[in-house]
Amino acid sequence: MLTSAHVSENYFLESRHMLLEIAAHFDRYEAAVAREAGGMTNGRAAARPGEDGRMARLREALAILAAPRPEGERTVALLELFAQD
Amino acid sequence: MQIIQPHYHAIARTAQDYERMAMSGVVAVAEPAFWAGFDRLYPETFIDYFRQISEFEPTRAAQYGIRHFSWVAVNPKEAENPTLTREVLKHFPEFFAKPTVLGVGETGLHKSTKNECDSLEAHVEIAMQHGQLVLIHTPHLADKAHGTKRVLEVLAGMNVDRERIWIDHVEEQTIRPCLDAGYWVGFTLYPITKCSPKRAVDMLEKYGTERILVNSSADWGPSDPFTLQECILEYRRRGHSLQEAIDVFHNNPCRFLGQNPKFDIQPIRVETLSREGISA
Numbered sequence: 104m105l106t107s108a109h110v111s112e113n114y115f116l117e118s119r120h121m122l123l124e125i126a127a128h129f130d131r132y133e134a135a136v137a138r139e140a141g142g143m144t145n146g147r148a149a150a151r152p153g154e155d156g157r158m159a160r161l162r163e164a165l166a167i168l169a170a171p172r173p174e175g176e177r178t179v180a181l182l183e184l185f186a187q188d
Numbered sequence: 189m190q191i192i193q194p195h196y197h198a199i200a201r202t203a204q205d206y207e208r209m210a211m212s213g214v215v216a217v218a219e220p221a222f223w224a225g226f227d228r229l230y231p232e233t234f235i236d237y238f239r240q241i242s243e244f245e246p247t248r249a250a251q252y253g254i255r256h257f258s259w260v261a262v263n264p265k266e267a268e269n270p271t272l273t274r275e276v277l278k279h280f281p282e283f284f285a286k287p288t289v290l291g292v293g294e295t296g297l298h299k300s301t302k303n304e305c306d307s308l309e310a311h312v313e314i315a316m317q318h319g320q321l322v323l324i325h326t327p328h329l330a331d332k333a334h335g336t337k338r339v340l341e342v343l344a345g346m347n348v349d350r351e352r353i354w355i356d357h358v359e360e361q362t363i364r365p366c367l368d369a370g371y372w373v374g375f376t377l378y379p380i381t382k383c384s385p386k387r388a389v390d391m392l393e394k395y396g397t398e399r400i401l402v403n404s405s406a407d408w409g410p411s412d413p414f415t416l417q418e419c420i421l422e423y424r425r426r427g428h429s430l431q432e433a434i435d436v437f438h439n440n441p442c443r444f445l446g447q448n449p450k451f452d453i454q455p456i457r458v459e460t461l462s463r464e465g466i467s468a
Contacts, residue, residue: 116329120380127360127387134394 125161132158160184189434190456192441193217193416195294195323195356195374195403198245198256205406205413206252212417215438216255216453218445219245220294220323222407223263231275234262238279242286257451259293259323260284267298267307277314284318290448291315293323294356297335300327308342312353316346321448322353323374326362328381336362340369352447354401359383363391367399372444374401377415385419389426397436401444431458 105113132155167173167180193209196217209217219241221234228234241258249256260283262273283289295311297304308324315322327335339355355366356374359382366373375388383391388402406413416437423433439455446453 116380120384124384124386127384127390131386131390134390 125165128161129158160187189213189420189430190215190438191416191420192438192445192453193403193406193413194401194441194445195220195376195405196413197222197405197407198249199240200408201406201413203248203251206249206254209413210252210254212414214254216257216441216451217249218257218259218290218441218451220259220325221261221263222294223265225408227266227269229269229272231272231279234276235279238283242283242289246288255288255453257288257290257445259291259321260289261293261295261311261323262307263294264296264298264304264307264325267304268301270303270306273307273310277310280314281318284320287450290445290451291321291323291352293321293354294325295322296325296327296356297331297339298325298327299331300335300338305338305342308339309346312343312346312348316348320352321445322348324353324355326355326357328357332357332359333361336366340365343371344369351399354444356401356403357382360387360391363395367395372399372401374403376403376405377419378405378411379415380410385415385422388419389422392423392436393426397432397440399440399444400436401440402437434458 164181164184167184168177173180191213193214193216196219198206198217198219200222221238221241224237228237238258238260242260245258246256260280262276267273280292284291292311292315295308297308312322312324314320324339326332326339336355336358343350343353350370351372354372354374357376358366358373359375363373375391376382377385377388382405392400392402402416402419404413404416405411420433420437423436424430434456442451442453442455445451
């Protein structure tokens, strides 16, 4: 079994990479929304009350990941979240 | 589709890579001088390395119909040995005379120390004196933003032809100042630690395609030359035309590298023949 230090060391860059991909996904989505709306506001799309449900689900997932001490495993929580769709 | 891989460390790769690249449309690669994984101690080690990439490697690539070009430099990681750097720099002109050497690279910064900045300046200076192109490495990960800023500061203090300088490994937080200053920039596609194919396409869509090169680097570390083809697929899947893809992944390398007349591959345009044209 790995130590906590090894877990952090071994998987940090991979997780960094995946988070950047998610960040790019959100940026890509907002850029597309702005194009469809015909303009940008300060380089960003305006607030979207009717956001695509899948994007909203991803935001919920990120909130689960950001919680310091979830009750159960994060993977289980996310799988259950995505199973609601 | 014809593709040019403008940053490729061929000596770290197998012939199988050449074979697969040729089968996927790669017509040329350009190999900058790289770090060997350890700090070299002797000028002669560099000289033999430069001979390998400027004399031997083109023959290996030619077996697969791929043109091979190269660059010479002391790697930024080895700049903490200024005596060695000075000795190696003395030999650059003899390599500039080789038929496939395009210029000085990859020079640049790693930890942005004073010695690294001095080495970068010396590399750019000799390149400009000899009318050579320049390829500049920017640091990885946490050091990238500061290192790129220092690269721009060093260059700003010199008399350089900005259109002949390519600042590589830019990402979302560093691309704008490099383009705004008039340099070419490169996206380096790595599986984990640099830019990804999807993010590269995002930047192409945001900043346009002018003065942008896309490459896989592909060295002895975790890397994959076919991230370039993955990027082309992503670009095409988003609805960009074949000609637009050719402009980015073939013609842009021709435009930048072709500033050195040794790189004689010309930009290409797709033409649809009429029925009359086909039967004629």
